[in-house]
Amino acid sequence: MGRKRRTDALAVKVATGLAELRPDPDRPDSYTLLVDGAPQSHVDLADPTHLEFEYVRRIAIVLDLVAPSGEPLRVLHLGGGALTLPRYLSATRPGSTQRVVEIDAGLVDLVREKLPWPADPRLRVRIGDAREVLGTARDGSYDIVVADVFAGARTPAHLSSVEFAAEAARVLRPGGVYVVNVADGPPLRYARSQVATVRAVLSEVCLIADSAVLRGRRYGNLVLAASRAELPVPELLRRAAGDWFPGRVLAGADLDRFADGARVVADAAARSSTPPPPGSFNIAI
Numbered sequence: 001m002g003r004k005r006r007t008d009a010l011a012v013k014v015a016t017g018l019a020e021l022r023p024d025p026d027r028p029d030s031y032t033l034l035v036d037g038a039p040q041s042h043v044d045l046a047d048p049t050h051l052e053f054e055y056v057r058r059i060a061i062v063l064d065l066v067a068p069s070g071e072p073l074r075v076l077h078l079g080g081g082a083l084t085l086p087r088y089l090s091a092t093r094p095g096s097t098q099r100v101v102e103i104d105a106g107l108v109d110l111v112r113e114k115l116p117w118p119a120d121p122r123l124r125v126r127i128g129d130a131r132e133v134l135g136t137a138r139d140g141s142y143d144i145v146v147a148d149v150f151a152g153a154r155t156p157a158h159l160s161s162v163e164f165a166a167e168a169a170r171v172l173r174p175g176g177v178y179v180v181n182v183a184d185g186p187p188l189r190y191a192r193s194q195v196a197t198v199r200a201v202l203s204e205v206c207l208i209a210d211s212a213v214l215r216g217r218r219y220g221n222l223v224l225a226a227s228r229a230e231l232p233v234p235e236l237l238r239r240a241a242g243d244w245f246p247g248r249v250l251a252g253a254d255l256d257r258f259a260d261g262a263r264v265v266a267d268a269a270a271r272s273s274t275p276p277p278p279g280s281f282n283i284a285i
Contacts, residue, residue: 014106033082041082048087055221061239065232072096078130079149100125101133137171148181155273169201175229185219192262202226206251
């Protein structure tokens with residue numbers, strides 16, 4: 001794709017709120033997407049492998065390690081935003097088949113017009129509710145399912161239950177990986193319950209996050225990875241520790257202690273994720 005003229009700051013009303021595109025003052029051809037003031041995505045049109053948000057880099061680490069470098073994957077992205085991760089995978093794993101589910105058609109139209117992604121017949125965007133679309137997918141049809149869905153700054157309740165996690169597990173191939181962006185703050189009750197809930201359907205689980213978030217000192221994003229097969233925890237530890245903003249990985253006994261006493265959440269009791277503190281926003285989606 002040829003170099004595009006720089007898009008000025010722009011605000012457009014969409015179904016999920018006021019969507020804003022803000023040029024990155026430090027990187028040409030880079031933009032941040034915000035909805036109702038909450039940062040949703042950052043994309044670099046010139047270099048899709050540049051990932052600005054630390055939680056996105058942590059998801060990317062998982063995607064890098066689940067298969068040999070460059071090997072195409074079949075990926076279902078629940079939550080679209082500005083398609084940061086689909087762009088990344090198209091660049092790092094050419095030939096990957098990707099399906100992106102985004103509920104807000106107006107947001108997709110805005111991104112398509114102002115921050116277009118390179119033409120790729122294997123990358124398709126579908127408008128719809130993440131759980132409804134997930135329910136139509138065939139058993140064992142994906143290598144990866146990424147759940148990164150927020151309404152404003154909160155994950156909707158119906159995407160937080162064991163029934164939803166079971167649907168994600170159903171569409172994964174035997175060695176596939178389910179990756180979830182979890183936003184929470186002290187005392188991390190929501191994050192702990194998500195670990196217990198996902199563990200109820202996928203036995204191999206780890207959690208990647210900033211130390212301050214894991215210690216309950218601040219609100220932030222935690223990346224949960226789960227599979228039926230053993231996860232590459234040693235490599236995840238090394239990569240997370242070497243990031244610009246080093247992260248910790250909890251697995252095994254450490255994760256047992258983190259989730260101790262947390263309950264599996266069923267549809268009937270599911271709640272939306274914890275909102276960010278007043279006057280601040282998590283970096284989500």
